[in-house]
Amino acid sequence: MARLQNKVAVVTGAASGIGLACARRFAEEGAQVVGLDIGAAPAEFPGLFMSLDVRDEAQIEQLMSEIVGRFGRLDVLVNAAGIADQGSVTATSTANWQRVLDINLTGSMLTSKYALAPMLAQRSGSIIHIGSIFGLQGCDNNVAYNVAKGGINQLTRSMAIDYGHANIRVNGLCPGLIDTPMTSMVRDNQAFHAYFASQHMLCRAGQPEEVANVALFLASDEASFVSGQMIAVDGGFSAGRRFAPPQ
Template structure:
């Protein structure tokens, strides 16, 4: 029988890429509050250390801020090495770092396409590949890939983003199949419109913002903290039978 202690992350270590802003920062705080040691990454070393210290002061948990380009495998391997050296283990990997470039297909240049695909799809592949050997040795791991509702439905001017997020859902399923025997689960979380830095360009455009609200049955943008319950569940012992899933949290958008 499960109890609330199954949701406790004390003694576990979580690594959140892009964990210094938006949803990633909210996830990092939630894991620390649930008892985990937390490592957050950014391309900016000062920013990574600043937010790691902020989380430590807020929660009392051990934290680590790492500067890394998650599209560079050598740097990704170094990131995993820093985490395991600091904490002795790596239990939870959240592939959260992402980017979006909005353009019609006929105006979409190769450089923008490659940037989105490399950041949103290749980087989670590299991070999971680097983290999995440590998880296999531990006989425990939780990989949570942050996809999007746009991995399941489409919008105009999001060709690269939709493709990358759809691909990430499929990659998650392959991870789940390959690593299940090692007590490693892999799941994808697919947020809808949440009020984050990434969506400010839409929220600040009255016409675009209203168009989004018109497609949301709940008639509002999501709050980042509304994802944290699911994120703690997927990182915990309570979710041990859940793997290969893509969970959509979108205010009802994809129900229409």
């Protein structure tokens, strides 16, 4: 199939993890993919790769203009750039709090701001924010990350309301534990990784490609009447708690 044929898709955080998986999956479905990341370009990236710090508004504006100038349009934006963090309120410095919010929340707002101009002009588009299960519910010693991802939920809903009239759909994905470079510190603690994975009803961690498959649906015309939604891709983690051991 070629569900994204003739579409131009921009993916932030495209150097690794969920962002890279989205870039590859979109390219398989016919999209012209532009990857943006502060990290180095991965080998055999399936499209154009450009360096970007999502905290730099001027750079975002310039790159979005260059992308539209080169391809003539912009159809899909995936905001996958993000960082992990740990710490309670009393254990988190103001500087670290601000850094997490700047990258995980404000960065998504800024890239959306400059992607919206061509989408409004063409009266179509799909924006996908990568949130987290910890935007749907909290967890201990993770306050800055929890708050930033909770903000992604409201950013998604607000944008869906503001731009739906122009046929621009805005949705979010809330992954559970996904085995990516960002979660390497979880995998390094094998006992904790096993415990965390067991809290997902499928009794395992997810893979970036499993998130990318849902992002593909939201990016495609198959999701033409889906907007303002936060979709959990979490192996059943947010369904609730299991008290008896699995059989």
